[in-house]
Structure formats: C-alpha cells, structure tokens
Amino acid sequence: MKEIIAVVRMNKVSATKRALIQAGAAGFTATKVMGRGRLVEDKAVIAERRxxxxxxxxxxxxxxEKLLTEFLDGTRLFPRRLFNILAHDQDVPGIVEAIIEANRTEYGVGDGKIFVLPVTDAVRVRTKETGDAAI
Structure with missing residues (x-):
C-alpha cells in the first residue's frame, strides 16, 4: 500500500482528477496549498519567461513588475493543488504515469512533483476494515 502525493498547477486540477479516475484511483483528496519549487537558474529561460x-x-x-520579480527570484509563493492518493502497490505505476501525462506542459519548468511513500496501515471508519481492504 502506498500514498502518492502530487503537487500540480492550479489550471491542471480538472485534468488531474479525470486522469486519476481513468487510472482507477480508489479515491483521492485535493487541497489548496501555496509553495514553490526549485528556482530556474538559466538566465535565458528567466528572461524569456519575464x-x-x-x-x-x-x-x-x-x-x-514587483510581482513578476518576486515570482522569478523565488521570494513569492504561488498557489498549487496537493493531491493525496492511497493506492495498492500494483496500481502505483499507472497512477503516477496518468498524473505525469495530465500535468506535463511545454514550459519546461513548474509542472509539479510526485512523491510515493509507503503506508503501514489504513482503516475504513465505517466497517473497521484494515490494510488493503480499507482502500
């Protein structure tokens, strides 16, 4: 059993939800978050983006101009959506691939991150099922 955490662009939320459903994700939670990734150090990319x-x-x-400068120099946080997905081990590669396909852009930066973590247990509150049965 694994937890998949995906940080995606706000304008990719609907595409990500559709991709997760098509990939067979049992369920997921989406939360609005603020953050930023690694700064782009290539001056040509920064100038082009400006x-x-x-x-x-x-x-x-x-x-x-101030907002743009803060965005490009790393001092400004910006909105993202954080998806949490619990999945059976065998479903993880398909779900991760679906998230990648839904979120890859031509920009070359800022497309998001995906983290896969082990889950030691899960409990369904209604039935008290545990482990894989609770997903």
Missing amino acids: VTLLALSRKKDQDT
Missing part, C-alpha cells in the same frame, strides 16, 4: 508574463499582463505598472 517577457512572456509581461506580455500577458493587462497592466504595465510597478505592482506588476
């Missing part, structure tokens, strides 16, 4: 984000912005003022 131009793209500024072009998308309707306002071209100091507040926008």
Whole structure:
C-alpha cells in the first residue's frame, strides 16, 4: 500500500482528477496549498519567461513588475493543488504515469512533483476494515 502525493498547477486540477479516475484511483483528496519549487537558474529561460508574463499582463505598472520579480527570484509563493492518493502497490505505476501525462506542459519548468511513500496501515471508519481492504 502506498500514498502518492502530487503537487500540480492550479489550471491542471480538472485534468488531474479525470486522469486519476481513468487510472482507477480508489479515491483521492485535493487541497489548496501555496509553495514553490526549485528556482530556474538559466538566465535565458528567466528572461524569456519575464517577457512572456509581461506580455500577458493587462497592466504595465510597478505592482506588476514587483510581482513578476518576486515570482522569478523565488521570494513569492504561488498557489498549487496537493493531491493525496492511497493506492495498492500494483496500481502505483499507472497512477503516477496518468498524473505525469495530465500535468506535463511545454514550459519546461513548474509542472509539479510526485512523491510515493509507503503506508503501514489504513482503516475504513465505517466497517473497521484494515490494510488493503480499507482502500
């Protein structure tokens, strides 16, 4: 029995839910979280991202520039969705692959993270079933 923890972009929540259902996940929990990943150190990627984000912005003022700078230099946290999925060991590879396919983008950064952890036990409250039967 394993727990799969996936951190995904907010705009990928619906795609992730569909992927989890299609992959046969027994159930999952999704939580709004704030965070950030490893900073991109390639100056060319950062410069390109700055131009793209500024072009998308309707306002071209100091507040926008400040938000953009904080986003790119790592001082700003931004919203993500955290999925927790309990799965039988044999289902883990399919679920992980489904999450990857639903969340991979052409951006090359910020597509999320997946962690797989062992679970020692689970208990279904209604029936008191334990272990794999509780999933």
